[in-house]
Amino acid sequence: MNKKKLFVGTLMLALMLSGCTKQDDRSAINVKAHNNSSTKVNKKVVEANNKKENSRLICFNKKIKSATSGILLPQDDGLKQGSSNLNMRFENNPDQSIVYYSVGESKQKFNDEILKKELPYAILTMRSNMTNEKMEQLIGYRDAKDDAGLHQIKLNDSITAAVDAGAGQRYLHFVKGNWSIIVQASSIMNQSAEKPALKLLNLIEKYGLPKTTGKSTIYITVGKSKGSLNNVFKWQLNDKYYQLDAHSLTTALKMLSSLE
Template identity: 30%
Template sequence: MLNKYKLFLVPLCLLLVGCSAQKNQGKEKQTATQASKVSQSQAKSSQTAAASQSSSATSKSSAANSSSSSSQSQQQNTNRLAQFNQELKANLKDTLIPQADGLATGSDKLNVRYQGNTANYTISYSVGAQAKEFNDSSISQEIPYAEFAKKTYSSADEAGQQINHQTASDSQGLPEIDLGHNIKGYLDSGAGQRYLSWNEGNWALRVHAAAVNNEDPQQLAKQTVELLETYRPPAPDPYGEVRFDTNTSYGSRNQVIVWQKGNTIYQLSGHSAETAIKMAASIK
């Protein structure tokens, strides 16, 4: 009987040992699987982080490139006018010229040409379909948005006759208009026209409007006063005159700033009051 039990116990033990081994192998496989999943998860996290860093770096690079491109464009626009001014200085010697083009857009296609000599000249500023070389003959086909001119007279008296300087005493009895910044204007109406005049220092200023077209000079006059708080034209010697018009059209340059310096008259005419003021204020 004992031998029979022994024979029975031996297979049973072998069976138990086999089951235990299979369980251990199952646990090892489960552990290995879990470890593999953890490893894959970590790998995916690393890949996601790397992709995020790469995307962030690309975004920063794009922003930097965009900023650099914008900066380069602005620099090119500034350098274009500066280059023209160097050419003008070389041809017209020691003369006064605008250092700003007065444009909100289009500076990259600014074209400049001139006629005359150091004593008498006219510089034309235009925006073309393409940027051209300084004083290119084809620029004469473009309509200037502004012109700056110098004219020399035989005497200061003769030059002074070109300036129509009026004072507040010339406008006594006319309706007063508050233009802001403690400046009073005087409105002169008649024959279908309106003229709003005032003085600032040695400057006499006037805005014209056509009453027959229901135009009012007050808005432009107040805008002019506001602009002159920031942009100051050269000091005249002795007087200067500003003649602006509410009626503007393409190619018109009826916004005029003119002033005397001894026996010389300088005149800046532009297609808008703002352009004329900004260009005149930059002259040196």
């Protein structure tokens, strides 16, 4: 009798444990399904928020495109935050178009006069009706062979930079593809030219550079101050000259990678 009771008790315990396991499995499946559903919802929310934040940029871009045919504009404002207060103003004539990007304490209408008082975090310029010779002068490309005799340092496995110095400044020059890149740092202020150069290479690896049909340049002046636009990109695309001046190197690359 005792053996029979023991067997029945053991059997009931096994069934109970089996039921718990199945319930746990069902719970795990339900949790996983809920998490997957939540992830999809979260992605949709993020996408919707991004689209909403970029709605001002998209709207302003349409206004500019309607006034200037053929201009390439960033589809990403390059900002980590502040997109909801993105402000833009635009200057245009037959030979030149300039777009000013700023973040204000409040939203302003496109091309509002008050925006002239806001410090831009980026300025995009497009110039046309220029000779190739004039464009080359503006771009100011420096060839690697011009660095003959200068001290060389390795930035990474594929990039070697030339080092020059003078008047309390240190210059780092290297070439990547069609792009001649110069980083200027103050020796007096003990600024590093290598760090921003490596940061730039990492950002290029992540975002890429805009399409060009000629020689192009990047000029970085190390150090930031209020309103400074120390990251300058110049390039030629067919018969047009482009230039982007930006406060932040990351912002610049994000904007350039989204040109359309």
